[in-house]
Amino acid sequence: MLLVVIVFFAVFLVVALLATASGTGASEREKQALARLNAVLVGGGETHASDELVDIQKEELLSAIPFLNRLLLQLEIAPKFRRMLYQAQLSWTPGGLILMSGCIWILVTYAVYLRTGSLLIAAALGLVPAGLPFAYVLLKRNKQFNKFEEGLPAALELMVNGLRGGQSLVSALGLVAREAADPIGREFRIAFDEQNYGLELRTALDNLSARVPIQDVRILATAILIQKETGGNLAEVLDKCAHVIRERFRLKKEIRVKTAQ
Numbered sequence: 001m002l003l004v005v006i007v008f009f010a011v012f013l014v015v016a017l018l019a020t021a022s023g024t025g026a027s028e029r030e031k032q033a034l035a036r037l038n039a040v041l042v043g044g045g046e047t048h049a050s051d052e053l054v055d056i057q058k059e060e061l062l063s064a065i066p067f068l069n070r071l072l073l074q075l076e077i078a079p080k081f082r083r084m085l086y087q088a089q090l091s092w093t094p095g096g097l098i099l100m101s102g103c104i105w106i107l108v109t110y111a112v113y114l115r116t117g118s119l120l121i122a123a124a125l126g127l128v129p130a131g132l133p134f135a136y137v138l139l140k141r142n143k144q145f146n147k148f149e150e151g152l153p154a155a156l157e158l159m160v161n162g163l164r165g166g167q168s169l170v171s172a173l174g175l176v177a178r179e180a181a182d183p184i185g186r187e188f189r190i191a192f193d194e195q196n197y198g199l200e201l202r203t204a205l206d207n208l209s210a211r212v213p214i215q216d217v218r219i220l221a222t223a224i225l226i227q228k229e230t231g232g233n234l235a236e237v238l239d240k241c242a243h244v245i246r247e248r249f250r251l252k253k254e255i256r257v258k259t260a261q
Helices: 002-042 046-054 066-074 078-087 094-116 119-130 132-164 169-179 184-196 201-211 215-230 234-260
Strands: none
Touching (some): 078 094, 078 132, 094 132, 132 169, 169 184, 201 215
16 A cells, blocks of 8 residues: 555656746746747847747647657647547647656556556556546537537528628628637637638638548538539528438437437
8 A cells, every 4th residue: 555655746746847848848938939039029039030030830739748748749640639639629739638648557557466466457547537638528529410400500590691691601691700609619610710711611621621531511512612613593502401410400309319319
């Protein structure tokens, strides 16, 4: 028992030191960035001003721990974790998710090993609780998707009313972005902003389908793109899409109830 307590506090101390070190590094980087911006604004440091301005680029932070962040940037699975966390609307980083799962696996494996004496069995049993953080993320993600699917017909009705009132498709997207509740308002706001930034409609809708990979959004994107190529009454097309999506959602709920019975 004493050994378990010592190991627990050792792991806790290591994690605390890593968090403190990463926070200190972030603070130092913030101070350096503020100093550089101040030098550029007041006219000082002209020698390095142009270099700093040219070197400005977007840097993705996948973990607060520097070496883990560099490792995740080299892995192809990190963007999938980042998108999954965004879809679940969690403020975690991919590195934090992996580190949390790894710590749970190590602690459970060690505890089981003390009882069984078999490292292989302990490592296998430790994988079950290690997957709990990922299960929680997937649960939150599915809740967001269900909420989006439930409110999508009402959002399409807003677009239909806007189109029948003489607004353009982009203005109708902006109407949903302003009036609809999250997560629908948030996702349509991103698509609306992408249109304002100059992206093509197909690209904006593809991005929307990638952020919310459910069948109803694919139906909506396909209907709008086909109407843009062939012409026709977009308001009527979206009205029919809203009807189809509402009936699909009703049928899914009915199947779920009957399956439970």
